[in-house]
Amino acid sequence: MVNCTVKNWQGDEVGKADLDLKVAKEENASHIVHRALVRQLNNARQGTSSSKTRSEVRGGGRKPWRQKGTGRARAGSSRSPLWRGGGVIFGPKPKEYNLKMNRKERRLALRTAFQSRAEDLIVVESFAAQLTAPKTKDLLAAMNRWGVESDQKVLLIMDELAENVHLSARNVASLKLIPANGLNVFDILNANKIVVTSEALAKIQEVYND
Incomplete structure (x- = not known):
């Protein structure tokens, strides 16, 4: 289990959240994550x-x-x-070029990859209501307050994709926005920082922890 600090829109610490996923054994973790990554890249060809x-x-x-x-x-x-x-x-x-991988293995690789990025995980409160209109500048400023540097690749995970957040994020080349039920190994490993809302974190543990 990993304890994460939850930040609000202003960047202040307002609580704690737990990340507890069933992951692969240490000796098999890198192998199964690598297999899942190769499968995803091959299936995209x-x-x-x-x-x-x-x-x-x-x-x-x-x-x-x-x-x-x-x-x-x-x-x-x-x-x-x-x-x-x-x-x-x-x-x-x-x-x-498609490769096959059992569903249980894919889920295990996804959970293992996500939990392995715990040090780069930033948990925030739901902020969709803070963006009353599409404003890339406001979203980038919030990212900066949360501890994300301007040159870092960021994966933003939300429970549901709010329209104003989507419109604010789509112009930023280094920022990728995905829903909690759309996790994939490549995006998790490719990002320098992962920003996830507390609702999305709870949904990830509910959906993938089977």
């Missing part, structure tokens, strides 16, 4: 790259020149892989 073989390239039906007597090398088609404009040898073809 489109696998649509394609090149044409000599049988698929247009033209090349006529023999370029006679077999003997020209002094040049023998050639049967201008679409040979040896020729400019010819086919590609062993080029890429559409394929599936």
Whole structure:
């Protein structure tokens, strides 16, 4: 169990919150998190790259020149892989990169990854009501009060995505906003700081701690 300090909109400490997730054993933790990360990145690949073989390239039906007597090398088609404009040898073809992983393993990897970032976790009170209108400047100022530096990559996790928060956050390249039920291993590991509302933290423990 990890005890976290809860901060309000002004950056003052107003309470405590507990983070208690069922995680993998220490000797297996890095392995299972790595597997989940590789799976996520592989499953995001489109696998649509394609090149044409000599049988698929247009033209090349006529023999370029006679077999003997020209002094040049023998050639049967201008679409040979040896020729400019010819086919590609062993080029890429559409394929599936998807990897399978059991649901229990995926959940375990997600919980393990999240709890491993406890030192970089910042818990705040729900602040959607503080942004009465979309204002990126106000959101960044609040982040600064919470202890986030301007050059850090931040993952902001909320119980529900409020429209004004979404509109305020979408312009910031280093800030990613996701709902509590949309956690993924890559975003958790990629962020320098993770800002989570106390409601979202409770929801994470309720949804993923099975």
